[in-house]
Amino acid sequence: MEKFELYYIYHSCFALETKNYFLIFDYFKMPLKEKNDDISLEDKILQTDKKVIIFSSHNHHDHFNKDIFNWKNLNSSITYILSSDITIENKQGNYFRLNKGETLELDGISLTTYDSTDIGVSFLIKVDGIKVFHAGDLNWWYWKDDTKEEERAMREHFQGIVGKVSEHQDIDLALFPIDPRLEEFCFLGGEYFANKVHPKIMVPMHFDDNFFITEEFKERIVKFKVKGISIKKTNSSLL
Structure with a gap:
């Protein structure tokens, strides 16, 4: 596996730094800055000399914020890869909208979209010798008040994807x-x-400020011989 760095921003937002790229996934909002933050989107990432690609898996408010389009003012070469349910005004050549089951070859990366058990897509990306999967809202959404029919439909849909x-x-x-x-x-x-x-390696997301849950998940997946990562704070370096 090639070298990379992974930064946790907030909720389902991460920044992945590889040899030639910065990939930013599902930006929602910036958490409050602290003196010991490891990362700054504005300074370190958006104004980098590396290629910057922004991914948004769907239009839910906790996965997509139209402020990402203002980042062009900091870096005019940013590329946007968005789920097809996201509406784009004044679409430009560096904007791509994808449905599930599509592939894209772009500037040295390979991308395939998969379905979600909510809306939008999940992403499988190969970049600089690294293969990364961002699930978006793909999950086994097992709610306690589901009917038997709802539970079965969710189980089959999730397991199929x-x-x-x-x-x-x-x-x-x-x-x-x-x-x-x-x-x-x-x-x-x-x-x-x-x-x-x-x-x-498997990294949890979508837990808001419940950081304690990440340590338990890390311990639970040891039996599958998968390395888990616990998260202590926002704007932090994980790998």
Whole structure:
């Protein structure tokens, strides 16, 4: 696996730095800055000499913020890769809108989109010798008040998508939702994904400020021989 650095911004937003790129996933909002922050989007990433690509998996407010389009004022060469449910005004040549099941070859990266169990897409990206999966809102959304029919439909939909992703048994890094609102079922989707796909490293997201949950998830996926990463704070370097 080639060298890379991963920064956790907030919620489902990460910045991945490789040899030639900065990839930013599902920007929602900037958390309050602290003196010991490891990363600054504005200073270190958006004004870098590396190629910057912004990904948004769907239009939910906690995964997409139209402020990302203002970042062109800091870096005019930014490329945007967006789910097709996101509306773009004044679309330019460096904007791409993708449905599930599409592929894209762009500036040295290879991209495939997969379905979600909510709306939008999930992303599988190969960049600088690294294969990374960002799930968006793909998860086993098992709510306690689901009917039997709803639970079955969700289970089959989720497992079907993961079955397609599992054809890639060489994923280096997977970013996956672990949502505490699901209570005792919050690890269900993540553990299933770890067991079926076996990414080398798996990082939780979509947990807001419930950092404690990341350590438990790390411990739970050891049995699948998947390395987990616990997260202590926002704007932090993870890898």
